[in-house]
Amino acid sequence: MNWSVLVVFAIISGLVLWLGAKFFGKRGLVYVAVLEIVLSLTLNFSNAFIFGVPITGVLIFMLTAMFVIFLFYKKYTLKDVTKLLILTGSALLVIGLSMAVCYMYVANLNSAWVVSLLPMIAILVSFGVAVTVGYLVDTNAKFVKDFTLRNLLSMACAVFSLILVYNLFALTGTVSFGNFLLSLLISFIVSAIYMLILIALDKFGLLVKTNELKNSVIESKQKSIKKEINLDNDD
Numbered sequence: 001m002n003w004s005v006l007v008v009f010a011i012i013s014g015l016v017l018w019l020g021a022k023f024f025g026k027r028g029l030v031y032v033a034v035l036e037i038v039l040s041l042t043l044n045f046s047n048a049f050i051f052g053v054p055i056t057g058v059l060i061f062m063l064t065a066m067f068v069i070f071l072f073y074k075k076y077t078l079k080d081v082t083k084l085l086i087l088t089g090s091a092l093l094v095i096g097l098s099m100a101v102c103y104m105y106v107a108n109l110n111s112a113w114v115v116s117l118l119p120m121i122a123i124l125v126s127f128g129v130a131v132t133v134g135y136l137v138d139t140n141a142k143f144v145k146d147f148t149l150r151n152l153l154s155m156a157c158a159v160f161s162l163i164l165v166y167n168l169f170a171l172t173g174t175v176s177f178g179n180f181l182l183s184l185l186i187s188f189i190v191s192a193i194y195m196l197i198l199i200a201l202d203k204f205g206l207l208v209k210t211n212e213l214k215n216s217v218i219e220s221k222q223k224s225i226k227k228e229i230n231l232d233n234d235d
Helices: 003-041 059-076 078-106 108-138 145-173 176-203 210-234
Strands: 049-050 053-056
Touching: 003 059, 003 078, 003 108, 003 176, 049 108, 053 145, 053 176, 059 078, 059 108, 059 145, 059 176, 078 108, 145 176
Parallel strands: none
Antiparallel strands: 049 053
């Protein structure tokens, strides 16, 4: 595919993300994350080419889902993040296994493995590693005092981990080591540009409604107060 397809995917995904947040709020963000991660299965290991170097065609879809996870982690409760991860993971498993059964029936096991099972595993492992790395960096990089800088660092590490792991699945054995490294670099630059645009949309208040965020914080504080009261009563 031509590199311009990444621009088209970015515009469409950004628009879908904004519309989902605007009309459905937090629930809309969940819908978008599920949609984007499922769409990642549809292109499998297809590539867009920049300067003759392959860039995974599902990069934008995965980045959009990752950004929603990041938003939930930073702005909602841990319970909300857990629900989001379970829901997106379950949706990916259901779609991936359904596709595998269809390909096994129509073709054979090898086709099911190449078209659905291997991409499903690649996406699950990539997101698992990315979420883990991002969380570890955010919770352990206490030496970075600036909150915004720490957020950017944790997101950058998560995105790079996502790209690295997925490319190991998608490009290993198909490109030279030099092109593999170049693909990582170009993918990360593209990802940085796209994620900065999404961050700007969030800063302008286009993705998370202020009242929803306040309600989430209030609920969290109320639960904390209730726990303290219960502990006092026990004493």
